[in-house]
Amino acid sequence: MQNLxxxxxxxxKLLDAALPLVVFDGWGPETFAASVSDSGVSPDLAAVACPRGATDLxxxxHKRGDxxxxxxxxxxxxxxxxxxxxxxxxxxxxxxxVEREVVRRGMTLFSLPHLAPEGARLLWExxxxxxxxxGDSSDDVNWYTKRATLSGVFGATVLFWLGDDSAEFVDTQAFLERRIADVMQVEKVKAQMKGNRLASAALMVPNFFLSKIKAPAGVRRCDVPGTQAARAGVAQKGAVQ
Structure with a gap:
């Protein structure tokens, strides 16, 4: 299992105290103030843990969902x-x-212009x-294209899910399956083009440059300082101790 x-x-702790309030009040200053009061966390410590208040919560x-x-x-x-x-x-x-109404409030928050880039980053993550x-093992340009494509699929599926009133969200499941099928069709076309001599010849130059694109250095290595895997390993080591 991958380590986050x-x-x-x-x-x-602040998040646990805030969740019952988010559905009614959103991710705003009032919710954060109430979470500090209800959790028993000191205001100073809360400010250190969440310098942006409810936005950090x-x-x-979102990361808890991951x-x-x-x-x-x-x-x-x-x-x-x-x-x-x-x-x-x-x-x-x-x-x-995740809880649908909490996500709905989060979509409202991250649709704000100054937070939209962070919302996009969370979607990518x-x-x-x-x-x-x-089990994806790509380490070239496909590392980026797969995540970019799935970000679009996931974002569209979340939006559909938020408005879905079907029993057990069967309409959302069908929507998701159609989007994934579309992605697989693109991958099929790419594979066919690789096997086509004319297409391969026409794409020789762009493919040469694309072949030079690699996944971020150390993306899966625990011994590279600053990577997600390394941070997870250090954190888990500290938790055990």
């Missing part, structure tokens, strides 16, 4: 699944890991978590 950075315990909730996805996927029986089914399952488990969970 260990969450800050103070921030998690909203980010923490961790829940990793745990749920690791516990699932995926041995006989196709790669397509694995990705579909991972996206579905990610949706099940979730896509990376999903691809890593299903």
């Amino acid at each position: 950075p260990y969450p800050d315990p103070t921030r998690e 909203a980010v923490a909730y 961790r829940a996805l990793v745990a749920a996927y690791a516990a699932a029986d995926t041995a006989e699944m196709t790669f397509r089914d694995k990705v579909t399952l991972a996206v579905w488990l990610r949706l099940q890991a 979730t896509s990376d978590v999903i691809w890593t969970a299903v």
Whole structure:
């Protein structure tokens, strides 16, 4: 199972206190103030853990969903699944890991102009978590294209899910399966082009430059300082001690 950075315990405590209020009040200053009061965390310590207040709690909730996805996927029986089914399952488990109304409030928050870039970053990180969970081993330009494509699929699926009133969200499941099928069709076309001599010749120059693009250095290595894997390893080591 992949290792994600260990969450800050103070921030998690504040988040637990804030969640019952978010549905009614959103991720705003009032919610953060109430979470500080209800959690018993001192205002000074809360300011250190969450310098941006409720915004940091909203980010923490998103990352909590990523961790829940990793745990749920690791516990699932995926041995006989196709790669397509694995990705579909991972996206579905990610949706099940969160509360819809809390996510709705988060979408409102991260649609604000000054927070939209962070919302996009969180979406990318979730896509990376999903691809890593299903065993993606790409280390070239495909590392980026897979995550960019899945970010679009995941974002569209979340929006559909927020407005879905079907029983057990069966319409969302069908929507997700169609989007994943579209992605797989693109991959099929790419594979066909590689096997076509004329297409290969025409794309020789762009493919040469694309071949020079590599995944971020140390993306899967625990011995490279500053990488997600290294931070997770240090955090978990500290937690055990």
